[in-house]
Amino acid sequence: DTGVSQNPRHKITKRGQNVTFRCDPISEHNRLYWYRQTLGQGPEFLTYFQNEAQLEKSRLLSDRFSAERPKGSFSTLEIQRTEQGDSAMYLCASSRAGGGGNEQFFGPGTRLTVL
Amino acid sequence: DAKTTQPTSMDCAEGRAANLPCNHSTISGNEYVYWYRQIHSQGPQYIIHGLKNNETNEMASLIITEDRKSSTLILPHATLRDTAVYYCIVRVVGGSQGNLIFGKGTKLSVKP
Numbered sequence: 001d002t003g004v005s006q007n008p009r010h011k012i013t014k015r016g017q018n019v020t021f022r023c024d025p026i027s028e029h030n031r032l033y034w035y036r037q038t039l040g041q042g043p044e045f046l047t048y049f050q051n052e053a054q055l056e057k058s059r060l061l062s063d064r065f066s067a068e069r070p071k072g073s074f075s076t077l078e079i080q081r082t083e084q085g086d087s088a089m090y091l092c093a094s095s096r097a098g099g100g101g102n103e104q105f106f107g108p109g110t111r112l113t114v115l
Numbered sequence: 116d117a118k119t120t121q122p123t124s125m126d127c128a129e130g131r132a133a134n135l136p137c138n139h140s141t142i143s144g145n146e147y148v149y150w151y152r153q154i155h156s157q158g159p160q161y162i163i164h165g166l167k168n169n170e171t172n173e174m175a176s177l178i179i180t181e182d183r184k185s186s187t188l189i190l191p192h193a194t195l196r197d198t199a200v201y202y203c204i205v206r207v208v209g210g211s212q213g214n215l216i217f218g219k220g221t222k223l224s225v226k227p
Contacts, residue, residue: 042217106158
């Protein structure tokens with residue numbers, strides 16, 4: 001399967017703990033996106049990378065959130081000092097850059113539950 | 116990106132065509148119409164996109180009105196597996212902007 005993969009698929013943590021999620025994009029895609037989705041809502045954009053450069057960050061991405069894509073391949077999203085409001089599905093997507101359709105291909109998501 | 120308006124939910128009988136409408140009255144000339152869907156507990160899946168001409172692929176057809184202020188996604192022969200939330204999104208293609216802006220979408224229920 002050459003689609004977008006995310007690990008872990010589920011994470012349960014206690015409030016105040018740090019968590020890290022990983023996303024492996026489709027190999028030839030140089031853009032990588034992170035979204036967050038809460039129950040009953042559509043996905044909300046968090047941030048995106050083109051290669052290793054983080055080009056855009058949403059206001060939703062508080063200072064407790066940090067994302068990296070050190071070699072322009074996989075990416076990690078870390079949440080420090082988790083809060084119950086961080087409970088959500090965290091989705092990763094990838095695409096080619098520029099012109100044409102550059103549609104985004106999504107992974108299955110990581111479901112975070114903060115107790 | 117322009118805002119879109121979709122019905123909250125729709126039902127469709129299995130085997131019939133599902134027609135999902137979307138209003139995007141403030142769409143700009145360089146914005147495309149995209150459709151994604153999200154089956155329960157999965158990530159969103161790209162369906163189709165278009166600028167002003169009607170488009171068809173193996174999944175669906177996209178009909179865009181001449182004034183581009185609305186569009187319809189057509190699933191020609193809906194199956195139970197097409198039950199999902201369908202999102203209509205308008206966005207500029209290319210450039211530095213990357214994100215998709217999702218609304219709440221239309222929850223399509225295909226019934227036997």
